[in-house]
Amino acid sequence: MKSILDSLYLPYLSQIGFSPAADCDSGGGIRYELDPALGTGSVWVYPVDHLFAITINDLAFRCDVSLQYDQPSFLNVGIYEEAADGSPTGGAESLTGYVGYEHEYRMRFPRSVPVRSVGINLMPAYYKGILPGRFAEEIRALPEICSMLNGSFAIPEAAAALRQIRSYRPSAKVANMYYESKVLEIVSFLMQWGLDRKAHLASAHRADGDLDSLEAVREHIRRNYARQQALDALATLACMSPSALTSGFKRAYGMTMTEYAQSVRIEKSKDLLLNSGKGIKEVAQAVGYGKHASFTELFKRMTGLTPKEFRRITAPDRSS
Numbered sequence: 001m002k003s004i005l006d007s008l009y010l011p012y013l014s015q016i017g018f019s020p021a022a023d024c025d026s027g028g029g030i031r032y033e034l035d036p037a038l039g040t041g042s043v044w045v046y047p048v049d050h051l052f053a054i055t056i057n058d059l060a061f062r063c064d065v066s067l068q069y070d071q072p073s074f075l076n077v078g079i080y081e082e083a084a085d086g087s088p089t090g091g092a093e094s095l096t097g098y099v100g101y102e103h104e105y106r107m108r109f110p111r112s113v114p115v116r117s118v119g120i121n122l123m124p125a126y127y128k129g130i131l132p133g134r135f136a137e138e139i140r141a142l143p144e145i146c147s148m149l150n151g152s153f154a155i156p157e158a159a160a161a162l163r164q165i166r167s168y169r170p171s172a173k174v175a176n177m178y179y180e181s182k183v184l185e186i187v188s189f190l191m192q193w194g195l196d197r198k199a200h201l202a203s204a205h206r207a208d209g210d211l212d213s214l215e216a217v218r219e220h221i222r223r224n225y226a227r228q229q230a231l232d233a234l235a236t237l238a239c240m241s242p243s244a245l246t247s248g249f250k251r252a253y254g255m256t257m258t259e260y261a262q263s264v265r266i267e268k269s270k271d272l273l274l275n276s277g278k279g280i281k282e283v284a285q286a287v288g289y290g291k292h293a294s295f296t297e298l299f300k301r302m303t304g305l306t307p308k309e310f311r312r313i314t315a316p317d318r319s320s
Helices: 004-016 124-134 137-147 156-167 172-206 208-223 231-238 242-253 257-275 280-286 290-301 307-314
Strands: 018-020 030-032 039-048 052-061 064-073 074-083 092-100 102-110 115-122
Touching: 004 039, 004 052, 004 064, 004 102, 030 208, 039 172, 052 172, 064 124, 074 137, 092 137, 092 156, 102 307, 115 172, 124 137, 137 172, 137 257, 156 172, 172 290, 208 242, 208 257, 231 242, 242 257, 257 280, 257 290, 257 307, 280 290, 280 307, 290 307
Parallel strands: none
Antiparallel strands: 018 030, 030 039, 039 052, 052 115, 064 102, 074 092, 074 115
């Protein structure tokens, strides 16, 4: 069986200008430096057999760079810094998850956009094979839980553990123990969050009348995403008090009504950016933002890219 380094990292690192650094990492990790002609920075990896790996990215390309490779199945959870001013610290961080499946993976890195993140990558042999056997069958829900992490949900304990990984380097003698303990710690936080969220949803489903009302509100927001929705009007639609609607919606769906409306707007804007000839300002107005800057700020906070960067990466032949 291939190691995680061979299956997940090496197929693309050399393709986009990375090579092993000459200096040795005392904790047993491997640092890959970016070709100075292509950009600055590095990718640091601590791989454990074919099971899992820790990754720290801190880089920026001088030009647009594309990659294409046969991606294996894996899970990723990490925090990604949004540094609008290009500074190495101080940017807001989003907790995100990614469920990778075997397919031909393509991506473009836009020039001068910093990539700063720390994350864990888990292979199926670990999250499907080892973890359920060592702990509980419920861990098989981990891919579903990872797919929920889109930057909108906060799990402070998981984010704190990832920051500890970024700031601490154990000696080679204890590195394996340290990094596996952090992976297990992060997985336990994710599982607790996921199980709690499912319990809230189950509780909401038991109150059929309330759930029908909440679904009516959610559908109304989805259909009228480009318009501001008054809380009193939504409460009237649900036949609930404003406070009961606010708390019930958050409990049932894991986000506020405002956050849900924002997520619908951003998804609609992605479609317009990819499949229409509208300019960025026109897209912003079409999804309910009179101020172009407000739309751009929200789009970057939720996706990690500005609308222009998103269009350039995903639809490079379409001008903005």
